[in-house]
Amino acid sequence: MDLEPVIITTKALAEVKNIMNNKGIPEDYSLRIGIKGGGCGAMGYVIGFDKKNDADISYSQDSVPIVIDKKHVMYLVGLEVDFIEDAEARGFSFNKSE
Incomplete structure (x- = not known):
């Protein structure tokens, strides 16, 4: 897919690779980025590891x-x-350009 809706910085990619290589993440898992709803209309971002499914785009x-x-x-x-x-x-941060 040519679309890359989310850009991951070099530092974040290095940390993701470190986690994937050292924390027992299965090889068939991908980095999942998403949203979660909150109370009063607040929305937050989530990041984790998961298998791709039919409802996903991937890159x-x-x-x-x-x-x-x-x-x-x-x-x-x-x-x-x-x-x-x-x-x-220490951790991942999310910066949204409007």
């Missing part, structure tokens, strides 16, 4: 397979996933 970035539910794509276009590591926080 890869730097040899990392990525899957997104087709229903979530319109909410994720323009999203950048980064990895932050400093004295105050």
Whole structure:
């Protein structure tokens, strides 16, 4: 697929590869990026590992397979996933360009 609705930074890709190689993620799993609904109309982003299913689009970035539910794509276009590591926080961050 030519569409890449979500861009993953180099730092985030390195952390994803580290997790995939060192945390026992099965080889047939992909990085799943999606949305979750919250109370009062709030929406959040989720990231994890999962198998591709028929309702997904898929693509890869730097040899990392990525899957997104087709229903979530319109909410994720323009999203950048980064990895932050400093004295105050460590983890993935989501930056949406409007």
